[in-house]
Amino acid sequence: MSFQTNLYLSINKDQWPIVYRNEYNVSFMGLEKLHPFDAHKWKNVYKFLKESGLVNKKTVVVPNEATREDLLMVHTKKYLKKLNCSFYVAKIAEVVALVLVPNYFVQRAYLKPMRFQTGGSILAGKLALERGWAVNIGGGFHHCSSSKGGGFCAYADVTLLIKFLFFSLSKEGDDYTPPTEMIYSEKTVxxxxxxxxxxxxxxxxxxxxxxxxxxxxxxxxxxxxxxxxxxxxxxxxxxxxxxxxxxxxxxxxxxxxxxxxxxxxxxxxxxxxxxxxxxxxxxxxxxxxxxxxxxxxxxxxx
The missing domain is CATH 3.40.50 (Rossmann fold)
Structure with a gap:
């Protein structure tokens, strides 16, 4: 099976390798306030950087959403299927009220922002190699592994960032078939x-x-x-x-x-x-x- 991703974007020379988009933020009829975690902190960080004159709409890098195929680089199909259950997502987000919410709305209000942030982390890995550094204002979901989420972390963006670099940079062309085990070459990370x-x-x-x-x-x-x-x-x-x-x-x-x-x-x-x-x-x-x-x-x- 071939594999393609639209996460590895190229950026202009006048853009800083700072990754953010407004869809990072979680807003769900106030339910996000039931958790002490600030679900709007990414917007606040961006606002601070913008008011300080460090970034603007033209210089910030806007990432794409991680797709199911992207996520399968690390996550198991069984785990991704579990995210279709509001009860399971409520345990990850540590917001009990989500149990009563149809999964369609949970996907749109919580998981979709997490997928955008995950895409941002993967992109930041690529940009760091090109520019020497990169910052994703979102992400850092370090409690999520390939098969289990927790602590407000639904996707393993840290693992994905690294696996993408280990694997995708060794490919030739845009299409490649993932091997059973990651293969490292002299020219890759x-x-x-x-x-x-x-x-x-x-x-x-x-x-x-x-x-x-x-x-x-x-x-x-x-x-x-x-x-x-x-x-x-x-x-x-x-x-x-x-x-x-x-x-x-x-x-x-x-x-x-x-x-x-x-x-x-x-x-x-x-x-x-x-x-x-x-x-x-x-x-x-x-x-x-x-x-x-x-x-x-x-x-x-x-």
């Missing part, structure tokens, strides 16, 4: 490091890459909160477990120390950085106490 500074453990992609020596995982997270996935932790090559209310000084010291150690142990061709803002003081889910100033310093380190 073969070594990727994931640096995950979200307050929660990235158990989704960890389960997907647990037996892949070509993916090095550094995960810095609060060890006392969701998902507490002990099995997935086995995939972490550099694990930094934090306690509640860690201070700026301690946090920055640990990140710098273990990032340097990671880079001395593994030479990546690409770094996928999952920058979770839930490490900030006052976040209801993260349980940490990092200030905005320290957060800025963390981003500069990575």
């Amino acid at each position: 073969r070594r990727v490091m994931i640096v995950d500074l979200d307050a929660h453990q990235g158990n989704g992609y960890e389960r997907d890459f647990k037996d892949d020596a070509n993916v090095y995982i550094m995960d810095v997270y609060n060890k006392w909160i969701y998902p507490l996935d002990i099995e997935a932790r086995k995939a972490i090559r550099k694990q930094v477990q934090l306690d509640f209310f860690v201070s700026d000084e301690t946090y920055l010291r640990l990140v710098k120390k273990y990032l340097n150690e990671s880079l001395s142990e593994f030479e990546p061709q690409l770094i996928v950085y999952n920058a979770g803002t839930d490490i900030l003081k006052g976040d209801k889910l993260g349980g940490l106490s990092v200030t905005p100033k320290a957060y800025e310093n963390t981003n500069s380190e990575v």
Whole structure:
């Protein structure tokens, strides 16, 4: 079976490799407010960047929606079929009221925005190789694996981003047949490091890459909160477990120390950085106490 994707777009020289579209945002008759997660945060980030003069409609890159065929690069058919059940999606989104909503509306209001964000992550991987860096304002669904969603994460965009690079860049022409196992050639991306500074453990992609020596995982997270996935932790090559209310000084010291150690142990061709803002003081889910100033310093380190 041949495989094509419309996710790998080419961009103009005057465009920044910053990926976003308005359809990222989840709005569903106010039901999204039943979860402490800000379902409009992507719009707020874009608005801030736009008001700061860093992006505008002409310079931002607008991604396409990931199709079912794109998703099957990683996800099982059984998992995608489960997303047609509102009860199962309600468990992933952690919004119980979705159980009572017809799946058609769940697809349009929640899953479709997630597919746009997933397409954005995959595109950002390609653009990072072309430009040296790229940012997807959305995505980072690190609790979703190939066969299981959770923690508001319905699609495994981190895994998909990496698998697309491992696989699609080795093809010749636009059509190719996926092999049973990924084949790495000298001309493709073969070594990727994931640096995950979200307050929660990235158990989704960890389960997907647990037996892949070509993916090095550094995960810095609060060890006392969701998902507490002990099995997935086995995939972490550099694990930094934090306690509640860690201070700026301690946090920055640990990140710098273990990032340097990671880079001395593994030479990546690409770094996928999952920058979770839930490490900030006052976040209801993260349980940490990092200030905005320290957060800025963390981003500069990575």
